[in-house]
Amino acid sequence: MAPATTPLIAILGSINLDITLHVDDLPRPGQTVLAHHATRGLGGKGANQAAAAAQLLGTSRMIGAVGDDPEGLWLLDRLASFGVDISMVRQDDTHPSGVALIGVDKRGENSIMVSPGANSTVTAPSTTTADADALMIQFEIPLDSATQAAEDFRGFVAVNPSPTQPIPAPLIHRADLFVVNADEYHGLPELAQAKLVAVTLGANGAEIRENGRVTHSAPAHTVAHPANTVGAGDAFFAAFVSAIVVGHDPREALSVSTLVAAAAVADAASQPSLGRLEDYVAQVSSGS
Template identity: 50%
Template sequence: MSSPLQSSARPALTIVGSINLDITATASRLPSPGETVGGAVLRQQPGGKGANQAVAAARLAGSSRMVGAVGQDDAGRNLLSAMASAGVDTSSIAQVDAPTGTALVLVDSDGENQIVVCPGANGSVALDGVTFGADEAVLCQLEVDQELVLETARRTPGFFALNAAPAAPLIPELLERCDLVIVNETEYALIPALKNAPLVAVTYGGDGSAIFENGERVAEAPAVRVTDIANTIGAGDAFCAALVLALRSGLEHSHALAVANAVGADAVRDPASQPALKTLEHYIEATRPAAAAGSPATK
């Protein structure tokens, strides 16, 4: 019997969400309020939580689809080209009369960051002409309007996942329609409604990740130790894409978490917000011995 990743005629994962140009300054340390820190290195690169997840999914599974919006400017055209070259289907990305979304990012030598987002065209994302198949997994985040996310969930007949970031109170119907919610430990604490949600994955940085069913911790996986951290910005997005793909491929919960942790570890070693990744199958095989050992919380 083929897995969902193999049997679907559509891309392995469709992402509805944000597309940004990341303008990043890397300095020895982050400034305090009112302080200027010199000697930084400036770079521009593709970003946005939605686009990051779409590119990660394409690199892991060979294909993905992005539903979003960019401006009719050079930044928008460059971002479309970058996503397409990574294997993302960009046919559902609108080019609108608004500036392409931009994120201003400060990163220190340890990879810690501060981010200010100017949403621009992301405020114009719509589902006009977009359909989702019953065998299609869909992943959203909260960098676009939550009403749009809810409409996406309503239209998704198959698996719907939400990366509830940035943290915000969730519309009750949206939470009810989620097959999976993914958050970090801070977001988990800031959204009390998640404590009793059917299926929630939580990341804990150096302490790994866990899955909760109706508030009960049912699976966990340790973090992969990384000493050469280059950038933490895209790691959470790569984790989200990997976890959805791993669960959809039929892996049990602790193995899927181990796969996503390994993908996240590779992501932080790469200075790009859309890091180079190996195939999902590579990470599945690389984590199989650890997953086979199991843990008391393994499901």
């Protein structure tokens, strides 16, 4: 049952301007391909996760940095439009806003290059998270900042160690949850020591591992017309943490998160249009 008041999730992470090119096939090294069209949008794993959490729960808080430039102002407006609290996003006058160049093919697969810009300066003073119930972190910001924020925070800490890099031992022991895809899990052997890991398996669904042992799995939901996989993992992560903080156990959270991820894959946007968490919980409960 949901708590009397809506819990607050704080997201410490990246905010990027996404430039997406839609192509038939992603280019091989040295190859040039023509795109059907290009789009400009809000991106960055942190921003994607904040937008998803805000839609699922009604609000979330973003902690990060953008440049003191027109792109930064546009990105803040986009974040706020999802219901995200942007009061803890800093405008940096020494670095430009982060930029990601994304290729998406006709099957919805993607290839991404990122220039971090202001994301490389992100820190999280404890005052930015003191009233939050959960803290979501990923690795598109300095790893020292991510580790320090986790150690300072007193609530539920969830980590998406992407892009993959070795996870500091203090973070392995402090985090209550890690969320990774299968390739990331196999590339991070230290996750076998983590108390709770949710592993996404693409078309094969997802599974929970506790101290390296698979304890539960959930099937994927069929998507008739996949549009974009860019935001699926971030939506899954936000849904899992949202379900946990309102009182669901990890097995229930896993089932809800695979349903939310399917909804994300069916939407072309990096911040897919999502419903409220309780709607997805109801669908899982009814078996629909």
